[in-house]
Amino acid sequence: MSRPKIGLALGAGSARGFAHIGVLQVLEEHRIPVDYLAGASMGALVAALYASGIGPADLGKLAISLPRRSWVDPTVPKMGLVSGDKITEVIRFLTKGMSLEKMSPPLWVVATDLERGERVVFRKGPAYRAVRASISIPGIFVPMVSEGRLLVDGGVIEWVPVRTAREMGADVVVAVDVGKGQAGPVRHIFDVILQSIDIMERQMVNVRLPEADVVIQPDLGTIGSTAFGQAEAMIERGRAAALEMIPRILELIGPLGDGHEGSPAEGA
DSSP: OOOOOEEEEEOOOGGGGGHHHHHHHHHHHTTOOOOEEEEETHHHHHHHHHHTTOOHHHHHHHHHHOOGGGTOOBOOSSSEEEOOHHHHHHHHHHTTTOBGGGSSSOEEEEEEETTTTEEEEEOSSBHHHHHHHHTOOTEEEOOEEETTEEEEOGGGTOSSOHHHHHHHTOSEEEEEOOOOSOOOOOOSHHHHHHHHHHHHHHHHHHHHGGGSSEEEOOOOTTOOTTOGGGHHHHHHHHHHHHHHHHHHHHHHHOOOOTTSOOOTTTTO
16 A cells, blocks of 8 residues: 655745754655645745755755855845746756756745736746745845736745645645744845735634644744844754654655655655
């Protein structure tokens, strides 16, 4: 009898999304297979790097060592404070220019059509373009234009892409929500924008999360959405939250003996 197909939905949260790496590390250590990946915003970035072949341990090292100046390119404000050209090139390089349909596990990326207020799901094409659209936080990144659509952050319309993971064919959806915790200190315009978005989207996530079979919610305390320098702490909190939910995941998918289909990092 075949086991249920598992979909992992990694949600938005800017720097807090580093906690996703800790979750991936724990799933791999416990040989929990991941058949489908769905990502929004920072969750899309982490998912794309993982599905392109960068293992969870190396993802952790990358998150801790990557300097902000390597991906932030300020621009004259018109539709955003950051042009996004640098981060696009970084993502293209790290994912080796792979297309979504070539990634393992398969990855779908969620973005938002700003003018129509619609969810846009990237199922194929260059992963770096899909991720660039999905991480385009309104007011911070210049939106990305794709096929006549003006695209912004996927978290605006689907904070944690549970629905998308289910549409991929997942029988069991494990959702990772990195929004738990108190608001961090507000020091600059990035904090103002990100925390305003977080407050609004918290209402939406409460509607969608019950549709998941397992919800992993790292408690990130007062670590803010711009705290990119605290990656190590966030990874550890992601690990702790995932460890708590391993028994529930195993209960849903059944025993993983010698005949199971492999670990989530198989082929990575």
